[in-house]
Amino acid sequence: MYTDSRNTPLSEEALAGRELWQGYACQTCHQLYGQGGFLGPDLTNAASRVDSTRLVSLLTVGSGQMPPLGFSDEEAAAMAAFLREMDRPEIGRGELRLGNPGEGAGAQAAFERAIEAAVAAGEGEVAAEDVAEVAAGLAAYRIRPCSACHFPFRASPVGAPDLSLVAGSLAPDSLDRVLAEGRPLKGMPPPVPPLDDADRAAIMAFLEFLGANREQLEVATQALAADRRLDWRALPWWEFP
Incomplete structure (x- = not known):
C-alpha cells in the first residue's frame, strides 16, 4: 500500500495550500498519489505540467466542469506551493503517462x-x-x-x-x-x-x-x-x- 510518509515537511505556504485543498474538498474530484476522486484530472504531478498562469485561471474562473473558486493571489500562491511540494517523482507518479512526457504525448x-x-x-x-x-x-x-x-x-x-x-x-x-x-x-x-x-x-x-x-x-x-x-x-x- 502507498503511504504518505515523507522526510521533508511541507513549508508554511504549502500547509496553507493543503488547508485550501481540504477546505474546498478538492479530493472529491482529484487524486493525489491514487487517493481521491476521478471526475477531474490526477494532480499528483500538476506542478510539472501546469504553468502558473493556467493554474491561477483554473483557481479563479474555473474551466469546463471545474467551478470558479475565486482564489485570491495569496490563496493561489499557497495552492501552487502545495502542488509543487507534493510533486515528488522519487515517491512516484500518479498520472498515467503514454509515451515520453518530455516530448509530449496525446x-x-x-x-x-x-x-x-x-x-x-x-x-x-x-x-x-x-x-x-x-x-x-x-x-x-x-x-x-x-x-x-x-x-x-x-x-x-x-x-x-x-x-x-x-x-x-x-x-x-x-x-x-x-x-x-x-x-x-x-x-x-x-x-x-x-x-x-x-x-x-x-x-x-x-x-x-x-x-x-x-x-x-x-x-x-x-x-x-x-x-x-x-x-x-x-x-x-x-x-x-
Whole structure:
C-alpha cells in the first residue's frame, strides 16, 4: 500500500495550500498519489505540467466542469506551493503517462507539435511575413486554459467548438469580440490573462492558419498522437486502471 510518509515537511505556504485543498474538498474530484476522486484530472504531478498562469485561471474562473473558486493571489500562491511540494517523482507518479512526457504525448500535445512543425517549415497557406504572428498566436493560446475546453479538430463534450472552423464561421469583428469578452452565456469566460490588441491579432492569425490548413494539420496530428508507447511494467501500481 502507498503511504504518505515523507522526510521533508511541507513549508508554511504549502500547509496553507493543503488547508485550501481540504477546505474546498478538492479530493472529491482529484487524486493525489491514487487517493481521491476521478471526475477531474490526477494532480499528483500538476506542478510539472501546469504553468502558473493556467493554474491561477483554473483557481479563479474555473474551466469546463471545474467551478470558479475565486482564489485570491495569496490563496493561489499557497495552492501552487502545495502542488509543487507534493510533486515528488522519487515517491512516484500518479498520472498515467503514454509515451515520453518530455516530448509530449496525446492528442493535444500532438496538435501543438504538428502546428509548430508546419510553421517552422513554412508549410501550408501562410505568407512569410505572417509566420511570426501565427507562432505568437500559438504561444498566446498555450498559456491560457483554451485546451481545457477546446479539443483538436472536433467539438468537445462541453460544447466548445472546433477551433479550426472558427475563423470560417465568425466575421473578424465578431471573433475579435469573443477573444476580448468571451461568451459567458455560452459557457466561455473572458480569457485569463486578458488578450490585448496584439494578442488578439496573433490568435486570429493562428485560427486562420488552422482553418486554411486543417486537413494537413489533422493528418499530422493523428500521426504524432499514434506514436505512443506504454511499458506497463514501468508503471507504479496506482497508475493501473
